[in-house]
Amino acid sequence: MAQTAPPFSAYEFLIAWRYLRARRREGGVSVMTWISLIGVALAVFALIATLAVRSGFRTEFVGTILGANAHVQVLQTPYRNEAGVVVRTLDDFDARAEAVRNVEGVTRAAPTVRGQVMASANNRNAGVDVLGQRVEDVATLPLLADPEMSFGDLSRLDEGIALGSRLAANLGVGIGDPVQLISPNGVQGIFGSNIRTSTFEVVHIFQVGRFDVDNVRAYLPLEEAQRFFNREGVVDELEVLVDEPENIDALVPDILAAAGPNTYSWTWMQSAGGFLRALEMEDNIMFVILSILVLIASLNITSGLIMLVKNKGRDVGILRTMGLSQGAILRVFFLCGLSIGIFGTIIGVILGCLFAIYIDPIFNAVNWLLGGGVWDPSIRFISQLPAELQLADVLKAVGLSLSLSFVVTIFPARRAARMNPVEALRYE
Template identity: 60%
Template sequence: MATPAPFSRYEFLIAWRYLRAKRAEGGVSVMTWISLVGITLAVAALIITLAVRAGFRDEFVSTILGANAHVTVYSQARETETGGVTRTIPDYAEWAERLRGVEGVTRVAPLVKGQVMAVHQEQNTGLEVFGIAPEDLARIERIADPETAQGSLEDFPNGIAIGREAARSLGVGVGDVIRVINPNGVRNPFGMSPRINEYFVTYIFNSGRYDIDRTRAYLPFAEAQTYFNREGVADELEVNVTDPEQVDQIAPRLAVAGGEGAYTWTWKDSAGGFLRALEVEDTVMFVLMSVLVLIASMNIISGLVMLVKNKGRDIGILRTMGLTQGAIMRVFFLTGALVGTIGTLFGVIIGCLFAIYFDQILALVNGAAGGGVWEASVRGIYRLPAKLELNDVLSAVSLSLILSWGITLFPARRAARMNPVEALRYE
C-alpha cells in the first residue's frame, strides 16, 4: 500500500476541522484566537511603522534635495591685499562652465550669501539671503513650485523672495515692502555702518521644510553682489546632479573640475548625522515590532498545547488507523500554521489600508485632538506621509510566518510523540 505524500489533503482537512471545532468539542482554545488577533495587530503595526518610516525619510530627503544644492563648491581661504581672509570666487563664471562639463551635472548656479535682519512695521526676523540669478532660481524644484507659492517668479528681479514662515513672522504678503538691514554694509572713515535697503516682496515660497521657510530669502544675483559688497565675485557655486544618492562618487570629479583650491560639500555631509540617526531608529523600531510579533506568535504554543491535550483520544485513534508520527506532527503543525498565516494575512490587509489612508487618519486624529499632533516647527517638515514599499511588506510577512510556523513545531512534536496506548487507556 502506497504511503500518502506529506501534507496530503486529508492532513489539511483534519487541521482545518480542529481549527473550526468548538471548545465544547475539544477544539482550539480562546488563547489561540487571542494569538490570531495578536499576530494580526503586530503585523499591521510593523507594516505601518515601516511605511511611516519610509515616508518620513522620503519626505525629509525630498525637501533637502528639492530646496538645496546637492553639492556646494567653494574656494579655499586666501589672503586679500588688505591682509584679510576671503573665500570668494572671482572667476566664478569659468568655474561654473567647467563644472557644467562634468558628466551627471544638471545645474550650476553661482551664489552670494549673507545674514541680514528683515523688518516690517513692528515685526523683525533674521534671514539668510541667497543672491541667485532668476533663471537659476526657477530651476530649484521646491522653491519654484507654483502650486505652493504665492506671487510669480517673473517679478523676482524687481524685489525679494522669502519663505512662507518668514512672511508669516513679519506679517507680510506679496506686494508689501520690507526693510533689509546688513550690519556690515557700508564702509566709511569710522569703519562699517549698516546698509538698509527696502524691497518689495514679489514671491513667497513653500519649500516643505520649516527651517528653510523660516530663515531663507532670495535676492537677484547682481543686487546681492552690490548689497553684500561682493562686486565681481561669488561666495560659492551650488551644483545639482542626476542621482543625488550617488553624490559621493561625483563630488571628487567636481573638485577636480573646479581647479586648484576648489572644495566640495555634499548634501550627505550636511544631513549625514540625521540620516544615520534615522537608520539607527529604523533598526530599533523593527526589532521592537518584531518582539511584538514574537510574543503574539508564542501564544500559539499555549493554544496548541491545550488542543493536543483535548485531542489525546483522537490522536490515539488516528495512530491506530495507521497515521505515522510525521502525519500527526504535520496535522498539528498545520493547525498552528493556519493561525499564523490567517493572522498575517489580516495584518497585511489592515496595515496596508492604514498606510494607504494614513493622511486621512492622521487628519482625523489631529481634528479629534484639537490640532497640534504634527508640529512643523518641531518636526522640521509640514506633513508625515506613509510610503508603502514592497520590501517592507515582504519583510513583515516573512518575519511573521517564520516565527509563527517555527513556534508551532514544539507542540506539534509533542502530539506526534504521544503514545496511542496511553491516549486510549481510559477511553
C-alpha cells in the first residue's frame, strides 16, 4: 500500500515557490506577486508607523504635562472669615506640605502662589501665568531640572524671575534684562484696589517642549510672589507630585487627609482628561481605518491567486492525474498566498520600525522639502513629532496582517483544489 505524504511536505513548498517566481510567459503572475507583496508591506508599515507615532504622542504629551505641572493641586475650600471676606488660601502651609510629603507615594509637595498678570518689556506686552515657589521646589520639577533648552542660572531665582522661552522671545528679553509685571489687584486704597507694578531681572529662561508652558509660564521666589499678590503668610495651593501619576485617584484621599480639613484636590487627569479622551478616540479610529487599508492590500493576494489558479489550470490537472489530492493542491496555493503575506509583513515591520527609530531625521527632511511649518507647536502643544515603538503595537500589526492574509487566501486555494482535472486538460 502506497504511503501518503504528510501535509505541508517539501514538494508542496517547492511547487508553491516555483509558481510564485514563475515569469509571465510561463503562466506565472510574478508582477501580481510583487504588487501584492508591496501592498501588504506598505499597509503594515503605515499601521506600525501610525501606532508608534500615536504611542509617542501620548507619552510625550503626558510627560510634558506631568513634568511641568502638579500631579494634584491641593486647594482650600472657600469660606467666609469673620470680616465676611471669602478666603481661598492655605495657611500653615509648611506644616501641611510636610505632612503631605510623608504620604507614601508622594515625591514632592511645594507651597505655591499662583496669579495671572501682564508682563511688559521693550514696548511689548504678554499675559503671564506666574507661579511663586521656593528655589529648591522649582528645581525639583522634572522638566525644569532637565529642560530641552535653558539659559541663565535657575539657582539665582531668589534674585529675579524665570521665564518660558517663547514668553521671553515674545517680550524680546534675555538673561539680565528687566521685565515689569503689572497686576490689577494691588494695594487696597480708599478708592479701591490700585494697580501694582514690579520690575524683575530675568535670571533663567527655560524650554520644556510644551507650548502652553513655554509661552506663558514664569516663576518667582515664593516670598516675592506672596508680597506681589498680597498673600503674606498664605499660599494658593500645594503642588504635589507622586511616583505613579496614572494611579493618582487612589492617592488623593490620603493626600487630602494629610493636608488637613476643608481642602479639595484638582488632579492632572481632571485638567487634561479631555485631551486624553480625544487621543484615545483618535487611536481607535486610526486603527480601524488602517486595518481597512491592510485588508485592501491583502485582497490583492486574492486577485493574484485567482489569476494564478486560472493560468495554472493545466498544471493542476496534471498534478491531480499524477495523484496529488485536493488537500495537497489547496495547500500549494495556500502557501503561495500566505508566503506573500508573510514576506510583505516582514518587510512592513522592518520599514515601520526603522521609521519609528529614525523619525527625527526623516521628519526634518520632509519639513525641509516642504519649506517648513509642517509642525505647529501652538496647535499640538509639543515641540516635535514623537514616536515610541512598542512591542504590543508591532504584534497587533503583525497579527492583523497575517490573519487577513490567511483568510483571503482560502477562497482561491479552495477553488484550485476543487478544479476538475478532466475539464482542466480537455482543451490542452
